[in-house]
């Protein structure tokens with residue numbers, strides 16, 4: 216049923232519509248779905264049947280009927296169910312997702328951008344492989360190997376995560392990139408390099424990182440789109456981690472570190488663990504706890520929440536037990552609850568992060584922390600009552616109004632009433 220007009224909707228637009236769309240929401244708008252162990256079942260709308268063989272998989276975002284073989288994405292479903300052309304189904308979902316379809320005609324500029332993006336992905340993939348080879352083989356990379364060893368990572372784990380090293384003398388990398396045929400402009404567009412003088416491209420370029428460990432950042436289709444670069448020699452003048460700046464490829468408000476590896480485990484475990492750092496993610500994955508991701512940098516955004524919702528509606532936050540960690544937890548709760556994601560919280564022992572804790576205490580001890588994760592309001596109440604003087608009427612009423620404001624954000628009315636009743640002792 217595809218026609219000429221299909222080519223006129225850019226693939227990226229289609230991907231972005233699918234990224235903003237939850238197939239379960241779409242299909243359950245047409246037929247009743249029954250939850251069945253991580254997937255959903257229904258009587259197939261495309262053939263006559265009495266026992267359901269129609270399956271919807273939220274993790275993979277597709278449907279399949281074992282009876283008649285119909286299957287595909289949310290777009291395919293709408294197209295077939297409504298018996299409408301592909302383009303109309305795309306437009307319908309675009310509208311629901313709030314995505315604007317811009318290119319109605321062949322657009323040379325968009326075509327150029329598409330090519331330039333795929334070239335930048337290629338540059339990232341090639342560079343990541345090169346940086347990783349340096350970690351394995353370069354005599355100069357001993358400092359990187361020592362660091363990995365100190366953190367308890369084998370070369371095999373470094374290979375699984377394609378951990379690399381940017382030499383102390385980045386000219387080595389520039390020479391390699393030039394030989395590979397990458398231009399200075401491409402290196403700057405990728406965010407790996409910058410112009411020495413923004414006004415004068417002829418003044419040359421420089422590499423953004425020196426003597427740093429490089430963690431490739433993937434989008435959820437598995438392309439490498441950026442790097443997170445960690446200091447190997449302590450230097451308070453620069454950040455411990457420096458991520459790729461915003462580029463055509465990389466928008467940190469839409470990326471979870473580790474999601475490309477965690478997608479299936481999240482669907483299987485039916486919840487996602489959110490940590491603060493990339494090292495936590497790698498460490499937990501390597502210890503066999505794989506439904507783990509981290510937002511890059513400070514905050515979780517509404518984009519993050521919608522992305523997560525494609526795989527689960529249950530998040531367990533594993534943030535540090537300091538003031539910054541508590542703040543981040545409340546911020547994340549606000550974003551997630553607005554999207555209908557339930558939030559539970561792990562209380563990390565003071566001074567520990569998931570990486571240090573699992574290395575020091577073992578997998579079972581960490582799983583115990585997960586089992587003890589509390590509903591957000593229990594966690595919040597426990598922490599708030601420990602840090603607030605409940606005898607002070609002023610502090611107490613400030614806390615009560617703070618908590619009640621958060622409770623108002625809970626969409627499920629039954630859950631909200633239960634929370635409000637829990638908060639009563641504070642408000643009284």
Ligand SMILES: [Zn+2]
Nearest residue numbers: 259262280283
């Ligand atoms: Zn069927």
